[in-house]
Amino acid sequence: MYVVCEQHLERAIDEFVEVYDSPPDLYLLDKVSFTDWTAPSTCDFCTVPPKYLVV
Ligand SMILES: [Zn+2]
Numbered sequence: 001m002y003v004v005c006e007q008h009l010e011r012a013i014d015e016f017v018e019v020y021d022s023p024p025d026l027y028l029l030d031k032v033s034f035t036d037w038t039a040p041s042t043c044d045f046c047t048v049p050p051k052y053l054v055v
Pocket of ligand 1: 004005006007008043044045046047048
């Protein structure tokens with residue numbers, strides 16, 4: 001699972017496909033909420049607030 005900003009979305013998708021050998025589902029972070037999970041405050045690849053969830 002990746003939590004990424006707009007700039008790193010493509011990189012997250014590439015890595016996901018490489019690891020799991022199938023395309024990920026994309027979600028806009030502000031459109032999803034999980035009861036027992038809080039989105040990290042920074043992108044997995046840089047320090048800006050993330051925008052997408054790649055799972
Ligand atoms: Zn980023």
